[in-house]
Structures are given as C-alpha cells and as structure tokens.
Amino acid sequence: MAHNLKIQLMDTHAGGDVSRIVTGGVGPLPGASVRQQMEYLRDDADGLRRLLLEEPYGIPEMSVDLIVPATDPEAEWGYIIMEVMGYPIYSGSNTICTATALLELGLVPKQEGVQTFKLEAPAGLVQIEARVQGGVVESITCEGLPSYIHTHRAAIDVPGLGEVTYSVAYSGGFYALVEAADLGFSLEASEERQLAETAHAIVEAIQAERGFFHYTLGDVGPLPFLHFMGPVEQVSRHAYRSRSATYVHPGVICRSTTGTGTSARLALMQYEGRIQPGDMLETVSLRNTGFIGTYTGLGDADGQPVVENRITGKGYVLSQADVVVNQDDAMVSGNVWESLRALQVPG
Template sequence: MQTLLNNLHWEAPAQWLKIETIDMHTGGEPLRVFIAGLPAIKGETVLEKRRYFKEHLDFIRTGTMWEPRGHADMYGAVISTSTDADMDVFFLHNEGYSTMCGHAILALTKLVLETGMIKKEGPYPELTINVPAGKIYARATMENGLVSSVSFRNVPSFLYLSDQEVMVPGIGNVKFDVAYGGAFYAFVNAEDLQLELTAPHYNQLIDYGRRIKNAVMDNFSIRHPFEEDLSFLYGTIFTGAALEKEHHSRNVCIFAEGEVDRSATGSGVSARAALHHAKGELKINETIVIESITGSTMGVTVRELTTFGDHNAVIPEVSGTAFITGRHTFYFDPEDPFKKGFIFR
C-alpha cells in the first residue's frame, strides 16, 4: 500500500480554482472556514463584503456547502481583516447567507487563538468580531496553549412577537413567539404538536419547521429595527423538556432550507434568553443550559438590559466548546458539470 501511495505525484492544473478550509464543529454542528484560495472580496463593512460575495462568488458557497464537497446541512464562515475589530466574518449555508451564528463564533474563537492567526496574551484572551448583525465580544479560556471553552456577548436580543397563532397547512393552528438573537426565529412548544426533539424524529422536525416558517412569513411582517438585510425569519426553533435533569430544556432549530442545527444554536439561545426574560422566566445574571438534538449543550446568561430601536432588549452571553476536525483542499475543475454543487432537500 505504501509503495502505491509513494507513486502519487499529482498536481492540480494551474487554471483550476483551489480553495483551502479548516473544518470544525460546535456541539456537532459543522463549520467550514475558508483560509486560502478565495478571490478578492470587495467592501469595507461585513454587509458590503457579504453582498459582494453573494453577487459575484455565490458559486463558491454552493460548491463548498452543497454536494459533492459538502452536504445539505453544511455551514461555512468567511473571515477577513477588519478596520475596527479583530476580524470580520459572514456566514454561508445551503440557502444563502445568515446574519449571525453563535456556533461559528465559538469555533472561530478557538481556531484563530489556537493557530496563532490572531495573537492575544493571557489566560482569558478577548476578541472583537464584526458580523452582519453587529459587533460580538468573545472570550476564551486558555489552558496550556489550547482553548478549553469560549463565551461571547451577543448583539442586543429582544422578543419581537409574543403569544401569536398561525394556521399552518397540514398541521393546523400553531402557537408561537418570534424573538431575535442576531437572527429572527419562531419559537414553538414541541409538546403542543406532539413532536419529540430527538434524532429519530429528524425528518418530521424538518417538515414541520419549514411549514411553520413559511406560514409565519406569509402572515406576519418581520422587520429589523435598522437593517433591511436582516429583516427576515431565519428559522423555527422547537422547545421542550431536557433529557438530562440538570439542564433547563432542549431545543431543535430548523433554519435556512430545512437545515437542522446539531448544536443548541448560539443565536437561538440568545433569542430564547430575551424571550424568557421578557416573560419573567429568566433573571439578569441567571444562567440556563440548553440541550441540542445531539445532546450537546450551550449555556446562556442575560448580562445586561438595554434597548434596541423601539424594543426592550438584553445582552446575552453564550458559552460552549468547539473542535477542529480537518483541513481540506477543494478543487474546482472548469470542466466538471457539478462544480457549482447540487442539493437534495
């Protein structure tokens, strides 16, 4: 076998696009981070960079998120230097581009500090990160040069719609709230719909999550206080009882085009903190631990009270852990009929 491998002397033709990534996961949710090979991305702000990528380089999103290089639930992050933060980041998925991603912030903090991409001193280094939703403040705990855990203070998060009801085709009347934690989510009690928040019920959760998201979008207006690009419903989050007694609850997020978040969803638990605080169910500086569909967890704490536009808001702090899974080189053969990828969902 080794002799066979020693005979491998292949190089990709110079005209092929070559993109390098480091892959990670947070609580089981994947993250593909682009580290080399991307064409120049024009723009000064994160929103300008994201807009340019969407208009000129979207084939890279589909080519690396979709099959055959990715899969329907792949997630990505494009990082770049910043004029007023440690880095700028925007996020990719099967449907397009998200506004905020907590699992990615947790993973990226580990990545840039452990690899030396960004150099910080001390046992608790801090990062400032620009994302489409605003500015994020992350903090790592270092042990022997490695990141053992990460937390971040999110953008102002708020309850947007409370105790609403919508008729969902094929399901019936569904009660829901909408809250914002860097993205807008519709929150639905899983028990009301006799749903179980476990892996064997994965496909039913996708089906119900997509139906509910579409029904809410068709019947309610979702408006961000300041940014038109952020004014949309990102997903449905089903909430229910925790499987482990020491945890507060479990939730499963169905976002984008039927993606299932394997983690507890950083922006989702931020929105939940705002929702629970607004309903008198979570005090300032009180922490709750929320399970995901894989059983992994994130903690969330209301750290500050604030306002955001016309909304009473909170500043949530989210904590979790991430891991590096691989380093990859992807080639784009100009003659490959599937170079832009394809998706079955």
C-alpha cells in the first residue's frame, strides 16, 4: 500500500476568498450527474473537503472546488463546491474562481475578447461569460441562481443582543439579512471578529427557532449564512453600492461579499421596490474588494416569483502545487485517509 497520496491544486481567489481548485489526483466519482457526485462526497467520502480545509493543509475560511467531467453535454466541465458548512449547490465566488482556473489551465481554450461557455454545478447548468484582454482573464460573469425573499422583516430575541430584525433570502442557500448599523457595525476590517461572534449568535437563535423550505428543493438543512448589509448609496442612475459582509456558519466571515450574498441583496432590494431590471449593485467587502450583481428580470419558477441575476468579479491565480498526504502523519485522521483512498487518489 502506498504511504502517501498526491493531489494537484491551483489556488485562486476572487474578492479575497481563496478557492482551492482540485485539478488532479481524484478518480471518477459515482453518480449520473454532478449533483449526485456531490451527494456521494457529502454522504460517503468527506475526506477531501476535510483535508483541504483543516490543519495542516488549510483553514476553514478557504473553499474547495473539485473539477469533474460534465455529465450534461452542454457543459464544458463540472465542479463540486466544498466549504466549512458542507456542500453548497452553488457559489458565485467559487464559480468565478473555477472558470478562471479552467481558462488558465487551458481546459477551456482561452479566446481574446468575450467568450461564453457553460459549466455544470450541483445546482445545474451555469452560463459563463469571460472577458480576456492580452491573454489575461479580466472578469468572469456568471449566472446567479434565481433568488427570492422567503421572510421579510421578522424579529427574534437573541441572547446577549436582544431583539434582532432580519429577512431571509434564498440565493443558492438561505441567508439571514440584517442591517449592520442596527447592530452597531460600520463594516470595517477591525470589526471582523465581533461580526463573526454576532452572526454566530443570530444564526444559532434562528436555527433553534425555525427551519426553511425551498419551493422545489424542500428542506435544505439549517440556515447556514448571514449577510450584514451596509447603507445603499446610489452612484449613478442604474448603479448602487453597499458595504457588506457574509458569514458562514460556524464562525467564518468571508473575505469577499460572496456572489450568493450579492444575489440575496438583489432579491431584497427588488422585493422592497428599490431596483428595476438592469440595475446593478456593487457589494464592497471589509477588505474593499467587490462583486457586481445585476438584476436582469423577474421570473416565475413553479409559481414562485424569482429574481434573475448575474454576478461579475475577477479571479486571480495564487499558486499551483502538489499536496502530499502522508499516511503516518498524526495531523491526518484515519477516516480522512480512508476517505481519500476511496476516491482512488493515486499514490
């Protein structure tokens, strides 16, 4: 038996959120769709996620995206998203990073100007628009999932905070949306730890009180996200800007504002009559990075009004490396090792 395993990675970031793109070292996964392959990893082979998001190989603030062959003939490639909270079916920042990596690796041939292609996420097909200038991927625009407001301005008593007013949006996961100023925050980098502690308390209280059901997916588990909203500034006739911060339970404030967080904001602004089709919202993070969300129209999904949207950002390549996993390393638990072996990672 081999005493070490190797996994090929391209580390990237979009808006500050690091996405570790797994480009090799994992064998074929069971499942007739990328969604089914994601469910296999979630239920039976969680070792890859744990390895790359835990010490000594990573930290919970990172994400992992495993590139897999697409099962839908319209898609160039598939990808499976892994985060500290588990396996989201979609993520804007991870999609931007994955599309960038595929272009930089030549797995999707790079073309000067604007090119379009599709990827297969666990949520389904995703339309990608890449802008390439001088051989550099300058931006990626991806479809956000159809988003909607599930709950508008509910109140909950949170231990240590008192009554907190929140809304809940679905944009690839359920998000609690809260006004940062109501909780005493101006959304500066120095507040990051306190933001995480505050969000943790609010999410725990909401999870203890209620669950949320998607109109087609049904029960998708406990609410995992909270988005702190800063004041909205109108910067031109069709453009708005707002400081923002996204929290992932348990304990992580994202470096970026996140694509799904931006989609959730668009859903709330549309619900409250504050934007029209074609309007854009730039969300600005604690580190002054941003994504731009565009509200493209109001759709209907099985009787549920949904906000159709696009997210634009830029991905950066940080490094390419082989990760070596040693079987006798006490920092790698036995069940993580066995899970990796089950994924047919070659030694």
